[in-house]
Amino acid sequence: MLLACGWLGNLASIALSLPIPGSVVGMLLLLLFLVVYGGVPKGLAKISAQLLYLLPLLFLPAAVGIFFFRGLALSDWLALLTAIIAGTLISIAICALLLKKMLQRTGTDKHE
Template identity: 40%
Template sequence: MIAALTLLLVFQLAGEVITRALDLPIPGPVLGMGLFFGYLMLRGGPSEDLRKTAGGLLQHLSLLFIPAGTGIVLYGELIAAEWLPIVAALVGSTALAIVVTALVLNALVKRRRTGADSEGGARP
């Protein structure tokens, strides 16, 4: 478990270092997650130890929402004063995410159909 946690933190650190060194506009942990995904793809997937550790972390994922809840309590007055832009941003970003997901799914389904047609048979 310690090795798996260390691996996760090393990729997060690598993302932070690269982001700060290159002055990239994305968060370091996001870049680290992308690097980690690439590592897992090259490796053929996660090890059993990494699977168990990730499962344990996911079981306690709700603990990560405590800082967000604290922020809401701390900045309640500001949120109340700026509720309209916040709601607009939430609704707009959710709608955009749904539209982009639908477009990507549609493109992938068409691509899969085209691939099945060119192979001369239907895929399951």
């Protein structure tokens, strides 16, 4: 199912000349399927758990790639670090707000 959604997303992105990457379209297709299905099938949950377990391995090439940027000027490093720190803080804040909203919807938020 994951491969099919990824493939269909790439196909749709190319066929419709969308400015969105095919992988994003595939994830939207997967989300649509899960909403229509009403949950996550057991097989998909099992495979997804394994992929999440291995997710840090996907970040190793990016971390190793940093070593090729040794020639950047100090101002470039400052901009890069600022973007990384700001992006991380924004991501954490958005995740926290979404979690709070979801907990309020389910009635499990004890700090209301």
